[in-house]
Amino acid sequence: MDELPPRLPGAPSVDLIQLTAPNPGPMTLEGTNTYVIRDGDQAWVVDPGPRDPEHLADVLLAMPRPGRPMGVLVTHHHADHAAGAATLARQLAARSGCEVPLWAADPALVHGARPVPSELTSDHGTVGHVVHLPGHTGDSIGVLLEGGRMLTGDTLLGGSSTVVVPDDGGVLAEYLQSLAILRAMALDGRIGSLHPGHGPQSSSPLDALTVIDEAIAHREERLEQVRRARTAGILTMDRLLRAVYGPDLPPEKEKAARWNIRAALDHLSPRT
Numbered sequence: 001m002d003e004l005p006p007r008l009p010g011a012p013s014v015d016l017i018q019l020t021a022p023n024p025g026p027m028t029l030e031g032t033n034t035y036v037i038r039d040g041d042q043a044w045v046v047d048p049g050p051r052d053p054e055h056l057a058d059v060l061l062a063m064p065r066p067g068r069p070m071g072v073l074v075t076h077h078h079a080d081h082a083a084g085a086a087t088l089a090r091q092l093a094a095r096s097g098c099e100v101p102l103w104a105a106d107p108a109l110v111h112g113a114r115p116v117p118s119e120l121t122s123d124h125g126t127v128g129h130v131v132h133l134p135g136h137t138g139d140s141i142g143v144l145l146e147g148g149r150m151l152t153g154d155t156l157l158g159g160s161s162t163v164v165v166p167d168d169g170g171v172l173a174e175y176l177q178s179l180a181i182l183r184a185m186a187l188d189g190r191i192g193s194l195h196p197g198h199g200p201q202s203s204s205p206l207d208a209l210t211v212i213d214e215a216i217a218h219r220e221e222r223l224e225q226v227r228r229a230r231t232a233g234i235l236t237m238d239r240l241l242r243a244v245y246g247p248d249l250p251p252e253k254e255k256a257a258r259w260n261i262r263a264a265l266d267h268l269s270p271r272t
């Protein structure tokens with residue numbers, strides 16, 4: 001990113017509606033948060049979620065009627081965010097008679113997608129800025145709305161820490177850099193609240209900064225634990241897992257823990 005999006009003054013005039021998909025689990029917490037952004041009769045959907053007919057019907061109900069669907073955007077290609085996206089874009093197009101684009105940062109990873117625009121624009125001007133936030137995956141983005149509401153995808157979660165997924169282009173150094181960008185935006189007043197891909201929102205600037213700071217501290221602590229364990233001669237994945245996460249790691253969290261350790265090992269010994 002060349003420069004931070006401009007400060008967005010004034011009270012929010014754009015509506016943000018959150019709908020949680022019925023896909024709760026250890027990785028998805030209460031379920032995927034789908035967001036509908038409305039500016040008058042124009043609307044966008046961020047992260048339609050899984051291909052669940054009832055959830056997609058709820059999303060359609062949250063759209064303005066009569067209205068103009070402007071686009072469907074996914075914050076990254078993971079199925080819990082993107083699997084329902086093409087279906088929803090088709091449904092919105094059929095209902096409105098307009099073409100409804102599906103956008104992703106890496107269109108090769110999301111069926112039917114085209115490259116994400118840098119801004120969401122309505123008849124009244126800029127509604128939101130797309131911010132590239134690689135780290136959870138290589139194609140992770142966020143959307144900063146008018147008034148400072150930040151849709152974070154899986155870069156930040158409400159009430160839990162996210163995972164860096166090396167198999168999906170996730171890189172710890174990039175994740176830490178994305179967190180530093182979010183921190184800078186929160187510190188100078190560009191971010192007023194966080195609206196994560198899973199879990200509850202952080203609805204004040206101070207809460208948002210606290211969540212970002214905790215995410216940075218947590219990641220650095222884990223990295224230090226892996227570094228210390230390796231220095232102590234613990235070199236196999238299974239032993240690192242026990243050294244860093246303890247003997248009582250729930251089985252359903254083991255996959256994510258292994259990804260995070262692999263990301264830390266890549267960070268400590270980058271391949272050339």
Ligand SMILES: [Zn+2]
Binds near residue numbers: 076078136
């Ligand atoms: Zn994800």
